[in-house]
Amino acid sequence: MTLRFEHETYGQRVRFASGAAAEATAEEIARLGAGRVMVIAAGAAAELAARVTADVPLVYVHDEVVMHVPVEVAERARAAATAHKVDAIVSIGGGSTTGLAKAVALTSGLPVVAVPTTYAGSEATNVWGLTDGAQKITGVDPRVLPTAIVYDASLTLSLPLEMSVASGLNAMAHCVDSMWAPRTDPIDAALAEEGIRALATGLPLVAEHPQGLVGREQTLYGAYLAAVAFTSAGSGLHHKICHVLGGRYGLPHAPTHAVVLPHVLALNGPAAPDAWGRIARAFGSTDALDGLQALRDRLDAPRALRDYGFEESKIPDAVQAILPVVPQTNPVAVTADNLSSLLHDAWSGAEPR
Ligand code: NAD
Numbered sequence: 001m002t003l004r005f006e007h008e009t010y011g012q013r014v015r016f017a018s019g020a021a022a023e024a025t026a027e028e029i030a031r032l033g034a035g036r037v038m039v040i041a042a043g044a045a046a047e048l049a050a051r052v053t054a055d056v057p058l059v060y061v062h063d064e065v066v067m068h069v070p071v072e073v074a075e076r077a078r079a080a081a082t083a084h085k086v087d088a089i090v091s092i093g094g095g096s097t098t099g100l101a102k103a104v105a106l107t108s109g110l111p112v113v114a115v116p117t118t119y120a121g122s123e124a125t126n127v128w129g130l131t132d133g134a135q136k137i138t139g140v141d142p143r144v145l146p147t148a149i150v151y152d153a154s155l156t157l158s159l160p161l162e163m164s165v166a167s168g169l170n171a172m173a174h175c176v177d178s179m180w181a182p183r184t185d186p187i188d189a190a191l192a193e194e195g196i197r198a199l200a201t202g203l204p205l206v207a208e209h210p211q212g213l214v215g216r217e218q219t220l221y222g223a224y225l226a227a228v229a230f231t232s233a234g235s236g237l238h239h240k241i242c243h244v245l246g247g248r249y250g251l252p253h254a255p256t257h258a259v260v261l262p263h264v265l266a267l268n269g270p271a272a273p274d275a276w277g278r279i280a281r282a283f284g285s286t287d288a289l290d291g292l293q294a295l296r297d298r299l300d301a302p303r304a305l306r307d308y309g310f311e312e313s314k315i316p317d318a319v320q321a322i323l324p325v326v327p328q329t330n331p332v333a334v335t336a337d338n339l340s341s342l343l344h345d346a347w348s349g350a351e352p353r
Helices: 021-033 041-053 071-083 095-108 161-178 186-208 212-232 237-249 253-271 273-283 290-301 312-325 336-348
Strands: 014-015 035-040 058-062 087-093 112-116 128-133 133-138 146-151
Touching: 014 021, 014 212, 021 035, 021 041, 021 058, 021 112, 035 071, 035 146, 035 212, 041 087, 041 336, 058 071, 058 212, 071 128, 071 312, 087 095, 095 112, 095 128, 128 161, 133 237, 146 186, 146 212, 161 186, 161 212, 161 237, 161 273, 161 290, 212 290, 237 253, 237 312, 253 336, 273 290, 290 312
Parallel strands: 014 146, 035 058, 035 087, 087 112, 112 146
Antiparallel strands: 128 133
16 A cells, blocks of 8 residues: 655654753753743642742743633733733643643743643643633644643652543543544554553553652653644544533543543444554554553543533433534444444443443
8 A cells, every 4th residue: 555644743842851840941941042931830739830940030920720721711821921021931730731821822922831740741732722611612723832841750740540540541542542533644653552552551550659750751751642643633533522521511531531432442443453453562462442441450440421420311412412523534434323322331331342
């Protein structure tokens, strides 16, 4: 078969610097020539943020961080950036914090140095998201891609095990969905395969030794690869489902991804033999789904959407909301019947079929 595809690689500096976030962040800010830096970090991360930015020319610390970035929260951060005449942003936190920095970058064009403390991967994508009332709006814009990322695994040691597992499986979902997302190509598939391998290596180590750095580093590395594959490949069926579940019913981001993933893999996998083979290989298994389920068992992963507030009676509404956004390129035809079965299984925590 001939190789014919188009792939865009986005420019971004990426540093892995366990235990050295402060030095690396100061160097990245110096490279930008910035002299008036705004830090975005939730109040709970204030002490951490002060340590990481000890050598950065700070003019303002913004600590109003809210999940899914409400528009009015973004507006206040944008106004603060203007009022303080900042010339660069350092964001320190999970996807919600990075998301707020992206919202400011979207309208101001300010460069962002992202210092992630979860495995969400937002720092490596050009996707932004805001919520306006109950509506989640997302978009793609080169201005929101952080200029540099500083990964310091020691900053994730404080992430509780349950959140580490859910966040790591959110990254796993970026990898798996990248295998059949609308713009996927062989480069995305290769990155996603290595991402799965790194996550499948790192997450069990995190579960066994939550205070060990090796597992946390591998998991961050996998989360980065996952996000790079995802930003290039786009949203596949899995992300379309989770986007509706999160936006429409307020389900928590990472656990929703963790629950839904095996069901989408079970539906799509048999019709996507190349992806199935890659995923199996990355897990060191002969069967992709067995590989994922064995990992989920070791991690005691989130299992049922009903544990996160999703009501069974909402399934028909969810099916109607998801069907129109299913990518045309999905390897399996998605119907009201198979989608309804998938959501029922994910709701109850049944084995994927
Ligand atoms: P989050 O940022 O909301 O963090 C979850 C919780 O963990 C918060 O209470 C936070 O304070 C806490 N926390 C974060 N790091 C910690 C640490 N090291 N120690 C202790 N506590 C810590 O959640 P998330 O899962 O990282 O991100 C979810 C958000 O990111 C969603 O809004 C999602 O839509 C967005 N997201 C966007 C992209 C993108 O490409 N734009 C990709 C992934 C996720």
